[in-house]
Amino acid sequence: MTNALLTIQNLSISFKMGDRISTVVKTVDLILQKGETLALVGESGSGKTVTAMSILRLLPASAVYPTGSIEFDGKDCLTLSEDAIRDIRGNRVGVIFQQPMTSLNPLHRIGKQLKESIFLHQQVSNAEADNRALYWLNRVGLKTPAAKLAAFPHQLSGGERQRVMIAMALINEPDILIADEPTTALDVTVQAQILDLIQDLQAEMGMAILFITHDLTIVRRIADRVAVMKEGHIVETDLPETIFTSPAHPYTRHLIDSEPKGWPDPADEADETLIEVSHLKVWFPIQKGILRRTVDHVKAVDDISFTLKKGHTLGIVGESGSGKSTTGFAILKLTASRGKILLGENSLNDMDKSQIRQLRKRMQIIFQDPFGSLNPRMSVAQIIGEGLSIHNPGMTPEQEENEIIAVMEKVGLDPVTRERYPNEFSGGQHQRIAIARALILKPEFMVLDEPTSSLDRSVQFQVLELLKKLQKEFHLTYIFISHDLKVVKSLCHDIVVMKDGLIVEAGNSDKIFSDPEHAYTRQLMATAFQGQRF
Amino acid sequence: MTMTRIPISKINRERWRRFRANRRGYISLYLFLILFMVTLFSELIANDKPLLIYYDAGFYCPLVKEYAETRFGGEFEAPADYKDPYVRDLIKQKGWMINPLIPFSYNTINYDLKGPAPAPPSTTNWLGTDDRGRDVTARLLYGFRISVLFGLTLTLCSSAIGIMAGAMQGYYGGSIDIFGQRFIEIWSSLPTLFLLIILSSVVQPNFWWLLGITLMFGWMSLVGVVRAEFLRGRNFEYVTAAKALGLSDTRIIIRHVLPNAMVAAITFMPFILGGSITTLTSLDFLGFGLPVGSPSLGELLAQGKANLQAPWLGLSAFIVLSLMFSLLVFIGEGVRDAFDPRKVY
Numbered sequence: 001m002t003n004a005l006l007t008i009q010n011l012s013i014s015f016k017m018g019d020r021i022s023t024v025v026k027t028v029d030l031i032l033q034k035g036e037t038l039a040l041v042g043e044s045g046s047g048k049t050v051t052a053m054s055i056l057r058l059l060p061a062s063a064v065y066p067t068g069s070i071e072f073d074g075k076d077c078l079t080l081s082e083d084a085i086r087d088i089r090g091n092r093v094g095v096i097f098q099q100p101m102t103s104l105n106p107l108h109r110i111g112k113q114l115k116e117s118i119f120l121h122q123q124v125s126n127a128e129a130d131n132r133a134l135y136w137l138n139r140v141g142l143k144t145p146a147a148k149l150a151a152f153p154h155q156l157s158g159g160e161r162q163r164v165m166i167a168m169a170l171i172n173e174p175d176i177l178i179a180d181e182p183t184t185a186l187d188v189t190v191q192a193q194i195l196d197l198i199q200d201l202q203a204e205m206g207m208a209i210l211f212i213t214h215d216l217t218i219v220r221r222i223a224d225r226v227a228v229m230k231e232g233h234i235v236e237t238d239l240p241e242t243i244f245t246s247p248a249h250p251y252t253r254h255l256i257d258s259e260p261k262g263w264p265d266p267a268d269e270a271d272e273t274l275i276e277v278s279h280l281k282v283w284f285p286i287q288k289g290i291l292r293r294t295v296d297h298v299k300a301v302d303d304i305s306f307t308l309k310k311g312h313t314l315g316i317v318g319e320s321g322s323g324k325s326t327t328g329f330a331i332l333k334l335t336a337s338r339g340k341i342l343l344g345e346n347s348l349n350d351m352d353k354s355q356i357r358q359l360r361k362r363m364q365i366i367f368q369d370p371f372g373s374l375n376p377r378m379s380v381a382q383i384i385g386e387g388l389s390i391h392n393p394g395m396t397p398e399q400e401e402n403e404i405i406a407v408m409e410k411v412g413l414d415p416v417t418r419e420r421y422p423n424e425f426s427g428g429q430h431q432r433i434a435i436a437r438a439l440i441l442k443p444e445f446m447v448l449d450e451p452t453s454s455l456d457r458s459v460q461f462q463v464l465e466l467l468k469k470l471q472k473e474f475h476l477t478y479i480f481i482s483h484d485l486k487v488v489k490s491l492c493h494d495i496v497v498m499k500d501g502l503i504v505e506a507g508n509s510d511k512i513f514s515d516p517e518h519a520y521t522r523q524l525m526a527t528a529f530q531g532q533r534f
Numbered sequence: 535m536t537m538t539r540i541p542i543s544k545i546n547r548e549r550w551r552r553f554r555a556n557r558r559g560y561i562s563l564y565l566f567l568i569l570f571m572v573t574l575f576s577e578l579i580a581n582d583k584p585l586l587i588y589y590d591a592g593f594y595c596p597l598v599k600e601y602a603e604t605r606f607g608g609e610f611e612a613p614a615d616y617k618d619p620y621v622r623d624l625i626k627q628k629g630w631m632i633n634p635l636i637p638f639s640y641n642t643i644n645y646d647l648k649g650p651a652p653a654p655p656s657t658t659n660w661l662g663t664d665d666r667g668r669d670v671t672a673r674l675l676y677g678f679r680i681s682v683l684f685g686l687t688l689t690l691c692s693s694a695i696g697i698m699a700g701a702m703q704g705y706y707g708g709s710i711d712i713f714g715q716r717f718i719e720i721w722s723s724l725p726t727l728f729l730l731i732i733l734s735s736v737v738q739p740n741f742w743w744l745l746g747i748t749l750m751f752g753w754m755s756l757v758g759v760v761r762a763e764f765l766r767g768r769n770f771e772y773v774t775a776a777k778a779l780g781l782s783d784t785r786i787i788i789r790h791v792l793p794n795a796m797v798a799a800i801t802f803m804p805f806i807l808g809g810s811i812t813t814l815t816s817l818d819f820l821g822f823g824l825p826v827g828s829p830s831l832g833e834l835l836a837q838g839k840a841n842l843q844a845p846w847l848g849l850s851a852f853i854v855l856s857l858m859f860s861l862l863v864f865i866g867e868g869v870r871d872a873f874d875p876r877k878v879y
Binding site: 332334338357358360361363365367369372373378386387391434 | 779
């Protein structure tokens with residue numbers, strides 16, 4: 001290990017909250033060698049970001065370091081003076097953050113922000129800095145870099161902003177790049193481009209990368225070595241081949257097993273049609289002037305049609321902005337739409353508000369953000385029971401109580417906890433509460449709007465298994481909206497691929513996964529399943 | 535453990551704890567409540583009638599019932615004047631009476647002044663008398679009460695209207711919002727004071743008239759914050775979830791969106807209360823407020839201005855007003871900090 005660039009030894013990090021101290025990183029040893037990519041893997045809350053941020057001492061003031069050292073370039077980063085550590089930040093060690101939307105200052109032009117990091121660490125003229133900023137925007141693959149220099153962050157797409165962030169992190173040619181989930185907030189196809197870019201730049205410049213992620217697909221693609229973190233400990237560090245083929249630690253094995261796989265339970269083709277959507281359009285008007293004349297429309301969903309049989313799952317796949325969530329909302333009449341939506345015999349777009357309200361118990365929705373979909377001021381029993389009192393007004397409190405207990409058991413929640421508030425539960429439990437709230441009305445069909453994308457893989461797996469179990473037990477019909485093709489593959493019978501509000505391809509899931517016809521579908525497949533080296 | 539039980543949520547208990555941790559706000563609330571409670575019973579403290587009379591083996595309570603002078607052996611059928619030494623002697627011969635702490639009501643004129651009114655502070659009139667010979671202490675007590683009661687009623691009514699209007703505009707948006715906002719802009723730019731002056735020359739203003747008129751122009755203060763909270767809150771996923779459950783709009787507004795807006799509204803309320811009291815005081819000061827003779831802090835201030843040679847008038851009104859507003863501002867600060875999750879105690 002003579003090439004060690006960064007050596008973390010016996011590092012512990014605690015946070016002081018009032019008089020309580022919670023230790024989130026516990027005696028971590030980590031070595032980063034020149035030119036390698038070390039993937040730091042773990043679920044949310046495992047301490048991976050805290051570990052990485054401690055290298056540059058970017059943690060809030062409440063953080064303390066009871067034990068350990070971080071040796072970089074022969075110096076201990078933990079004991080360096082503020083001036084010395086500032087000299088390392090952005091100069092010797094660059095950082096890319098998760099949220100490209102918020103890590104650029106919205107009030108300054110891209111060029112100014114790029115030049116700022118040059119001026120901080122180098123003595124160059126303004127013209128020279130301009131040149132260098134332009135060169136770097138070119139190098140990170142932005143189209144029309146000269147125009148981008150004068151652009152504000154909001155004029156750039158997410159992928160472009162992340163490219164700017166990479167340029168900012170690398171403009172001083174650092175020895176180490178810390179990439180904290182740099183692709184999580186991006187669409188899959190953009191994700192692949194950014195990963196390619198990072199790898200290309202690494203090959204050119206030879207810097208070491210500390211790559212923090214929870215996504216094992218990315219780890220498979222880019223890591224030279226993998227460190228697995230759990231509850232503040234590093235449980236295993238090894239080559240990716242070894243980790244994926246013969247994981248030593250049970251937790252690593254658990255993580256790998258939690259990757260969504262398998263197929264949905266077979267559904268009967270002879271089932272009757274439950275939902276029929278024809279020529280569905282959701283257009284949002286663009287209004288101008290004081291009189292708010294409608295000058296044009298944003299065509300979020302533009303003339304799509306499909307049918308869904310009882311007991312089947314239809315996957316709606318696409319990138320953000322493709323109109324997949326809007327479609328789900330339109331079917332549930334949560335967004336105004338045009339076209340025909342048939343739920344059994346009922347034509348939803350021809351019914352008035354109160355008729356729809358009667359039908360609501362037949363159709364339910366599960367949202368992406370499980371915590372956000374629960375009112376923080378209501379207890380779990382109140383949240384789950386809310387729909388009951390509307391649709392079954394004759395129920396006595398005892399009957400309601402029994403229903404709530406029964407449904408909580410069904411979704412794997414302990415009924416004893418029903419008087420607690422949402423903030424006392426974990427992400428996976430939040431989603432179970434949301435499922436219970438929908439399930440208690442005994443719906444026929446549910447729209448699942450990315451129900452697992454904000455959950456850790458292992459929790460995601462449990463929620464998916466629960467959804468499958470419930471589908472079997474109650475013969476539920478699902479519309480599953482997702483950008484994650486792996487999850488879709490494991491749950492859906494039929495698939496609709498959407499792009500820019502249009503359906504580009506639709507059909508049986510076996511067929512689409514084995515033989516995608518449309519070029520866009522093929523590109524999606526390629527980015528989702530590529531790089532499975534092991 | 536039924537669904538109907540309304541739990542005092544943890545968050546509210548935590549807010550109360552944080553309010554108490556703010557010593558200044560807590561003590562201010564305490565003082566304000568004591569003062570308010572005391573003045574609520576002004577009749578028992580400052581009155582020109584005795585609290586209780588024992589006369590000829592019978593009890594009399596002049597506060598509740600009016601007795602004729604003849605009842606106590608006097609000569610006239612007119613109501614007994616308990617300040618009259620003749621009546622006092624009559625009662626004392628056959629019994630006794632308990633007098634309140636301050637033997638003047640807000641409208642009792644003290645005719646036994648040593649000099650011309652306004653008379654300076656003395657042992658009979660602790661803070662002196664005003665220019666009609668009425669006891670300043672008594673008038674302050676009654677004046678404080680009527681100010682706070684007016685302020686509270688105005689605050690509650692204007693908050694109720696403001697919250698409803700803000701909720702409607704924020705929740706439904708669209709044309710309701712646009713027309714509501716334009717209406718409020720026009721309405722709030724009306725010159726309130728002149729309208730009040732005109733109105734008060736048409737009708738003889740009393741407590742309820744004044745309340746109605748000030749309410750007409752004062753309900754807008756909460757609309758903005760509540761509307762903003764609703765605009766934000768209606769997009770929360772749990773609101774969409776409630777919609778998907780089939781809840782009616784009214785129920786969604788009350789159960790899911792309003793609690794968020796209430797935080798902002800409650801934070802504003804002590805300040806609105808202060809503002810309401812200021813409105814009443816300034817109207818009284820200008821002479822367009824409560825009817826002539828009512829105990830009012832504004833009127834006392836006006837007298838202080840007109841009688842600079844009698845500084846006890848202006849000073850005592852000033853001290854009572856500044857004490858009241860300081861307390862309200864401190865309470866308001868405490869409430870605001872208690873509701874602010876970023877502040878840690």
